[in-house]
Amino acid sequence: MASFKHPKHTRMQPLIILTLIAGLPLTAHAASLIVGMPIPDNNAIGLSSTQQVAVPFTAIGEVTVQLTMSGGWSGDLYIYLTHGSGFAVLLNRPGRSLADDQGSGATDLSIVFADRAAADIHTDIPSVGSVGGMFQPDARTIDPENSLDSSQRSAFLSSFNGLDANGDWTLYAADVSSGDTMTLNSWSISISEVPEPSAALLTAVGMLGLLRRRREPHAQRLALGCSLANGRAARSPLDAPHCLTEQYWAGRLLSDQNALGSLKSQSGCR
Secondary structure (H helix, E strand, C coil), X not given: CCCCCCCEEEECCCCEEEECCCCCCCEEEECCEEEEEECCCCXXXXXXXXXXXXXXXXXXXXXXXXXXXEECCHHHEEEEEEECCEEEEEEECCCCCCCCCCCCCCCCEEEEECCCXXXXXXXXXCCCCCEEEEEECCCECCCHHHCCCXXXXXXXXXXXXXXXXXXXXXXXXXXXXXXXXXXXXEEEEEEEECCCHHHHHHHHHHHHHHHHHHCCCHHHHHHCCCCEECCEECCCCCCCCCCCCHHHXXXXXXXXXXXXXXXXXXXXXX
């Protein structure tokens, strides 16, 4: 079994593609970074790949990662992503459990990692064959030699939320058990910014306005009732043109029949 060491490092700078969608948060998609390098077998030094992100926003709202790999044995892999103070474990011996210490034998991976996905890659990865689709990251921070399905999970992609998106993002990949060699073909990240607070504020202000209208004081609503003419109660719409009809109050106060009756008895409206 390989002992844990610092990885060898390669540095690459991919093209950054910016996409603006009306009504949606700005999203920066890092172009797929072609690596095409085998991950050294049974070698915890592994390899690392860095891409530099430059986007016109800072605070991160969500990060997703895509990996494409071929060959090898998935259950040997330990892969994580770092940026600033963020740290997310994408794979930590997936499929490995007390009943199966070899982990998954799946090959040819094309996986998107997202915290919002329904399935945990560690427990839901197939035992053989190719794997595709969206999964939650493994998130198990325990030493790869001891990683199991029951291990605690804490290193999710949400660790990047709120950080400045700009700067270096580094993917580290190691094969920590002997037998097969897997190739890291490519990887990419998708970064969404935190939504503008102004949109949330506008929604809140609108809701407050609606609540104020719905809670309009009872006395103010009665003031809209029948007017008085020459110091006496108006007896007809001719005496008081602004005397409100029962039809108005039926629409204005559908759920307030008591107020309607009280208004009519006080004002003399018919």
